[in-house]
Each structure stands twice: as C-alpha cells, then as structure tokens.
C-alpha cells in the first residue's frame with residue numbers, strides 16, 4: 645500500500661489526546677515524519693525536547709515550520725484562534741474539538757478560510773462512532789435523530805444540572821436535559837463534541853434531539869443514538885473507557901484521530 649507524503653505534522657495541544665496521538669503516529673502511522681507543537685503548558689515540562697518535537701509559542705511559528713498536516717486537540721479556544729490562519733495558509737487541519745462548530749459564525753469562518761487556502765478541515769467522530777451509516781442514510785431523508793448521553797449522577801457536577809437537581813440524591817435514571825443539539829451544545833459544553841458529531845452527521849443542530857440522563861445504574865459514559873428515516877432504523881450504543889492520562893476524555897476520541905490521520909496517508913480508504 646503506497647502512502648501520500650506527509651512529512652511534517654503539527655499538533656495544537658499536547659495534553660492527554662495530543663500525547664497519545666503523537667505516540668501512535670511516531671510508532672505506527674508516520675514514523676519518518678517530523679513533529680512540532682503549540683502548547684503553552686508544555687514549555688516547562690521538557691516533554692517536547694524528550695520526544696524530538698519543535699515547540700512554538702504561536703501559529704506564525706508553526707506556519708513558518710511549514711507543516712503538511714496539523715491536528716487540533718487543545719479545545720474550542722484553539723479552534724477559534726489557531727485553526728483559521730492554518731486553513732487560510734493551505735494547511736489541512738484535523739480537529740478534535742468539533743463542538744466549536746455549533747457556533748455558526750465560527751463554522752462559516754472556518755469554511756471561508758478553508759476555501760481561500762484550498763485546505764481541508766477534517767472532522768473526527770471522536771468519542772462517538774457508527775456515524776458513517778447515518779451520513780449515508782441521510783441522502784434518502786432522515787425523519788428523526790435522538791442522541792442520549794448517560795453518565796453517573798456525579799459526572800454531571802459542574803453543569804447546569806447541579807443547580808436544578810440534587811445529584812447526590814438521584815437513585816433512578818433521571819433526565820436532566822431535553823432539547824435540541826443547539827441548546828445542548830450551549831448548556832453542556834463538555835458534551836458538545838459528541839453532540840456536534842451527531843448533529844453534523846445527520847439533521848443538523850436544530851433538528852437533532854438530545855436527552856441527557858443522570859443514571860445511577862451506569863459506571864461509564866454511555867452514548868446512544870437512534871435514527872429513523874427512509875433507509876430504515878439505526879441504533880448506536882457505546883460505553884467508553886477513559887484515557888489512562890485523562891479520566892474526562894474517552895479513549896475512543898484519541899483513537900478516532902489516529903484513524904483519521906492514518907486515512908490521510910493511505911491510498912485505499914475504507
């Protein structure tokens with residue numbers, strides 16, 4: 645199997661996902677490539693020099709290094725600040741923080757920048773999966789898309805659910821939010837990446853229904869998607885394990901970036 649030439653890879657964010665993805669790319673997918681990163685918190689750790697990575701403090705430094713591909717795994721702020729100039733300069737960018745696209749003005753800016761630069765914005769499915777079937781099915785028309793996110797009650801601490809419900813006292817599965825994907829993205833930003841992946845693969849932010857459940861019977865983050873349309877019906881169910889380095893991040897999110905990057909270097913893609 646031949647490969648395209650990706651010789652220089654940039655990472656925005658060297659946290660749990662960034663480190664995991666970097667390790668997999670250096671070991672398996674792109675062992676010959678050079679690597680660079682932007683992450684203000686990495687400067688003092690020595691991680692970059694230990695792994696032979698050039699570290700830049702701003703996007704201009706990374707642009708001058710001339711990356712062939714950049715991977716964002718930093719957060720929504722980085723999508724706003726760092727990704728548009730990269731796209732405008734013609735650099736393909738893989739983004740993990742796709743919840744940022746719930747902001748219509750930002751989504752438009754990214755599209756305009758990608759068109760101007762002739763670059764591609766590559767969205768990953770992240771902590772959810774099976775969405776290829778929904779993307780195929782929507783050409784024939786989708787009638788209904790419902791995403792349900794289920795977590796143990798205490799996992800909703802720090803969200804609006806904390807003020808509306810006595811999380812510690814919940815003993816049966818309790819719906820803490822019911823609304824559109826657009827509303828869910830704003831109210832529950834920690835869930836926004838999965839919500840966005842579902843919305844963007846199906847009927848959009850306004851028509852996708854979301855239910856969030858504080859469920860004392862589960863120990864992991866459970867994602868469910870139910871889809872109905874002319875094609876028939878589809879059900880997705882996922883129970884994600886966390887990344888060992890960050891219990892708040894699903895392991896599958898890092899794996900989906902690795903897969904997205906490996907697709908860029910393969911000539912045969914499934």
Ligand SMILES: NC(=O)c1ccc[n+]([C@@H]2O[C@H](COP(=O)([O-])OP(=O)(O)OC[C@H]3O[C@@H](n4cnc5c(N)ncnc54)[C@H](O)[C@@H]3O)[C@@H](O)[C@H]2O)c1
Nearest residue numbers: 657659660661683685717718719722741770771837893897
């Ligand atoms: N698509 C999904 O399903 C999914 C799942 C989990 C996480 N994510 C996204 O991936 C991001 C990273 O996840 P993680 O677990 O690695 O988080 P993390 O907190 O372990 O690491 C994030 C790193 O990014 C750095 N950073 C923050 N803002 C930056 C900026 N503007 N420029 C450069 N570096 C910056 C931080 O210093 C930190 O080292 C999350 O913020 C989230 O948006 C997506």
